[in-house]
Amino acid sequence: MTARHAVAPLLALDRVTKRFGAHDAVVDLSLDMRSGEILCLLGPSGCGKSTLLRLIAGFETPTGGTIRLDGLDLTGLPPHRRPVNMMFQAYALFPHLTVTQNIAYGLKGLGRPAAAARVEDLLRLVHLEGFGDRRPETLSGGQRQRVALARALAREPKVLLLDEPLGALDRGLREQTQGELRAIQRRLGTAFIIVTHDPSEAMALADRIGVMDRGRLVQIGPAETLYERPATRFVAGLLGDVNLIPGTVGQAEGARVRVDTVFGPILAVAEGAPGAGTAAMLALRPERMAVSPLGPAVAGERNTLAGTVEASIYLGDRIRLDIRMADGSTIRANLPVGAGIESGTPVGLSFAPEAATVVAA
Numbered sequence: 001m002t003a004r005h006a007v008a009p010l011l012a013l014d015r016v017t018k019r020f021g022a023h024d025a026v027v028d029l030s031l032d033m034r035s036g037e038i039l040c041l042l043g044p045s046g047c048g049k050s051t052l053l054r055l056i057a058g059f060e061t062p063t064g065g066t067i068r069l070d071g072l073d074l075t076g077l078p079p080h081r082r083p084v085n086m087m088f089q090a091y092a093l094f095p096h097l098t099v100t101q102n103i104a105y106g107l108k109g110l111g112r113p114a115a116a117a118r119v120e121d122l123l124r125l126v127h128l129e130g131f132g133d134r135r136p137e138t139l140s141g142g143q144r145q146r147v148a149l150a151r152a153l154a155r156e157p158k159v160l161l162l163d164e165p166l167g168a169l170d171r172g173l174r175e176q177t178q179g180e181l182r183a184i185q186r187r188l189g190t191a192f193i194i195v196t197h198d199p200s201e202a203m204a205l206a207d208r209i210g211v212m213d214r215g216r217l218v219q220i221g222p223a224e225t226l227y228e229r230p231a232t233r234f235v236a237g238l239l240g241d242v243n244l245i246p247g248t249v250g251q252a253e254g255a256r257v258r259v260d261t262v263f264g265p266i267l268a269v270a271e272g273a274p275g276a277g278t279a280a281m282l283a284l285r286p287e288r289m290a291v292s293p294l295g296p297a298v299a300g301e302r303n304t305l306a307g308t309v310e311a312s313i314y315l316g317d318r319i320r321l322d323i324r325m326a327d328g329s330t331i332r333a334n335l336p337v338g339a340g341i342e343s344g345t346p347v348g349l350s351f352a353p354e355a356a357t358v359v360a361a
């Protein structure tokens with residue numbers, strides 16, 4: 001199949017840049033989004049996530065690049081003419097209006113009976129039937145969040161932009177609301193772009209995660225791809241605990257590549273084809289390693305490193321081992337509870353080549 005047959009993206013950003021004075025908030029950013037998708041933009045504070053949402057919403061004008069929705073160039077269209085809507089972090093509900101009035105606010109121009117029916121639909125969608133006459137201050141945080149969502153969905157945007165939508169909720173409610181948000185999105189099929197700086201939230205919500213770093217989109221893909229095959233050490237570290245072992249890329253061996261490290265040669269997976277002699281890092285997740293007392297059968301095997309357990313820490317759902325290596329560095333391994341190994345034990349750490357990913361140094 002050629003690209004001609006591919007489904008056209010709903011939203012297409014092409015080389016979008018936004019500069020504030022001398023500061024590049026968004027740099028040369030391209031991405032496509034499908035209808036019905038949840039895309040989470042993940043990254044540390046100041047990486048440009050909110051600016052990107054504001055560019056799509058039309059509150060900011062790009063310095064360069066184009067934004068298209070259903071093939072239509074949005075440049076020059078004011079926010080209210082764009083088939084997108086934004087739900088703000090602080091909810092911004094009108095305190096003096098009832099829930100129904102808050103939701104209906106966006107429906108002016110729709111006749112009264114039609115607006116009333118639409119509000120009823122929306123209340124049902126967010127499970128707030130019977131709450132229409134209440135004022136926001138009489139609702140819980142989670143209920144207010146759902147009113148804000150209903151209001152943002154009232155005009156049936158093709159893309160809903162959500163900036164830290166669950167940021168004000170405490171942890172338990174946050175997890176519950178993540179599930180509700182996803183269920184509502186699935187029922188509607190509206191594309192959602194959700195900004196968050198919380199990796200576990202992005203993993204719980206997203207069909208794809210776009211990781212941003214200093215204005216750039218560094219990697220985009222399903223959570224599993226980003227976790228298992230991070231493109232950079234920044235992505236590797238953002239999504240979870242990771243061991244980074246420096247080395248030099250050696251020969252390709254089939255689909256694997258040999259990386260020469262201070263611990264000897266290690267077989268790993270490399271996306272793309274890093275040239276032999278290139279400096280690189282191996283990213284290795286702590287839970288992808290087997291640890292066993294070091295014996296002659298273990299020492300010297302491929303992808304087996306020797307070290308000594310320095311600390312063995314019980315964390316309830318796992319045992320964390322800090323293993324001191326011969327070069328003085330520490331490697332972390334997570335083992336199931338019950339499989340702990342005492343401090344001071346010489347061990348062999350082994351892993352499959354698929355557990356180690358080559359990332360740029």
Ligand code: ATP
Nearest residue numbers: 020023025043044045046047048049050051052197
């Ligand atoms: P946070 O998670 O803290 O909201 P963010 O990733 O959403 O961060 P942005 O708000 O997009 O980051 O900001 C990106 C960069 O652009 C920051 O350095 C910010 O100071 C800068 N910036 C954003 N808006 C403006 C503006 N109107 N004028 C000047 N600089 C701005």
